[in-house]
Amino acid sequence: MADPIIARLEAVIAERRKASPDSSYVAKLSARGRPRIAQKIGEEAVEAVIAAIQGDGKGVVSESADLIFHLLVLLADMGLTWADVLAELDAREGTSGIAEKLSRPKE
Numbered sequence: 001m002a003d004p005i006i007a008r009l010e011a012v013i014a015e016r017r018k019a020s021p022d023s024s025y026v027a028k029l030s031a032r033g034r035p036r037i038a039q040k041i042g043e044e045a046v047e048a049v050i051a052a053i054q055g056d057g058k059g060v061v062s063e064s065a066d067l068i069f070h071l072l073v074l075l076a077d078m079g080l081t082w083a084d085v086l087a088e089l090d091a092r093e094g095t096s097g098i099a100e101k102l103s104r105p106k107e
């Protein structure tokens with residue numbers, strides 16, 4: 001299950017996609033199309049990278065929030081959800097061997 005904050009944000013984004021672009025950032029960005037949404041993710045990621053290189057922890061947190069928000073807008077645009085991403089991460093856990101090692105009883 002998605003984190004409650006993410007779940008709330010996904011619901012707000014789904015609702016605001018139907019709003020007027022004049023009154024909503026989500027609606028305005030969505031109206032500009034998927035390539036523009038994807039571009040925003042690239043921009044926010046670069047801003048997070050710059051903050052990290054500068055050792056700016058507060059900046060990394062702020063830019064990460066922007067990045068995740070825009071990622072949620074993209075997922076919504078593609079009919080996907082955060083739960084789909086979590087399911088992918090969950091599936092990968094089994095392939096790394098780490099989950100298996102953690103669950104193995106100590107000898």
Ligand SMILES: N=c1c2ncn([C@@H]3O[C@H](COP(=O)(O)OP(=O)(O)OP(=O)(O)O)[C@@H](O)[C@H]3O)c2ncn1[C@@H]1O[C@H](COP(=O)(O)O)[C@@H](O)[C@H]1O
Nearest residue numbers: 009012013016017023024025026027029040043065066069
């Ligand atoms: N979490 C966010 C959020 N994070 C960032 N942003 C917006 O993302 C934009 C990023 O800033 P930039 O300077 O990179 O971009 P910009 O110059 O404003 O816009 P661009 O033309 O470059 O796209 C800002 O306008 C922020 O306001 C967000 N806008 C909305 N939300 C959430 O979405 C909800 C719905 O918002 P509306 O659609 O505006 O009702 C809000 O209640 C919030 O919870």
